[in-house]
Amino acid sequence: MTRDILSTDRLRLREITPADLPFLHRIFGDEECMRYYPGIKTFDETESWFRRLAFDSYTNHGFGLWAVVDRKSGALLGDCGITLQETSAGLEPEIGYHLWRDHWGKGYAVEAATACRDHALKTLGLARIVSIVRPDNIPSQRVAGRVHRRRETFLKSARPDDSGTEFYLYITDRT
Numbered sequence: 001m002t003r004d005i006l007s008t009d010r011l012r013l014r015e016i017t018p019a020d021l022p023f024l025h026r027i028f029g030d031e032e033c034m035r036y037y038p039g040i041k042t043f044d045e046t047e048s049w050f051r052r053l054a055f056d057s058y059t060n061h062g063f064g065l066w067a068v069v070d071r072k073s074g075a076l077l078g079d080c081g082i083t084l085q086e087t088s089a090g091l092e093p094e095i096g097y098h099l100w101r102d103h104w105g106k107g108y109a110v111e112a113a114t115a116c117r118d119h120a121l122k123t124l125g126l127a128r129i130v131s132i133v134r135p136d137n138i139p140s141q142r143v144a145g146r147v148h149r150r151r152e153t154f155l156k157s158a159r160p161d162d163s164g165t166e167f168y169l170y171i172t173d174r175t
Contacts, residue, residue: 005066006115013066013080013112016054020067021047023076027098036137053083053096063124065096068112077103080112082120085132087169088154093120095131095147097140104139113147121174131170132156144170 006013016024025046027033034040041049050065057064065081078099085094095116097109113131120129131144145151148170155164 002067006119007071008111008115010071011077011108011112011115012069012071013115014069015058016050016065016067016079020076021050023100024050024079024098027078027100030101032101033098036134036140050079054079054081057083063093063120066116068097068099068108077108080109080116082116082124082129085130086156087130087132088152093126093129095120095129097143109140109143110146113143117147117172121172126174128171128173130172133168133170135166135168141168144168148172 002014002017004012004014021043025041025043028041028046028049029043031040054064054066061084063082065079065083068077068080069075070077078097080095080097082093082095084091085096087094095113097113099109117129120126131140131148133140133144135141149172150170152169152171153166154169156167157164
């Protein structure tokens with residue numbers, strides 16, 4: 001039995017299970033869905049991603065990426081949740097989201113990410129939550145802009161010898 005984490009008007013966010021991985025790989029193996037990432041992932045890379053950012057994170061941090069499920073149909077739409085990511089301020093909790101493209105433009109990402117933001121600040125008691133978005137990822141900027149209170153720019157390096165790539169850091173502090 002999977003554990004429900006959050007519920008909104010239209011969505012249920014629950015822990016991801018290994019049975020979800022084939023559908024999630026559909027997202028991570030799709031060129032259009034992964035357009036703003038370095039590339040698509042193999043099934044093994046997708047499994048490793050969710051092992052680190054979901055399964056291990058649930059145990060180690062009490063949060064991670066969660067399955068986004070349509071409450072009415074029960075269909076899996078993608079994932080959204082809180083992971084620890086490197087920012088200009090160090091390691092910070094970040095809201096990330098990935099939906100299958102048939103579900104884009106319906107407000108699901110904003111709804112799920114807003115629920116994660118509120119959960120992070122109110123339930124988990126975190127002082128600050130962020131989202132990291134590439135400057136060319138306009139759809140994700142629209143989501144993060146509706147979820148967070150302010151935006152900064154920072155350089156993120158992929159490798160130690162990398163001078164860095166510019167990203168937007170969307171931020172909400174607990175008030």
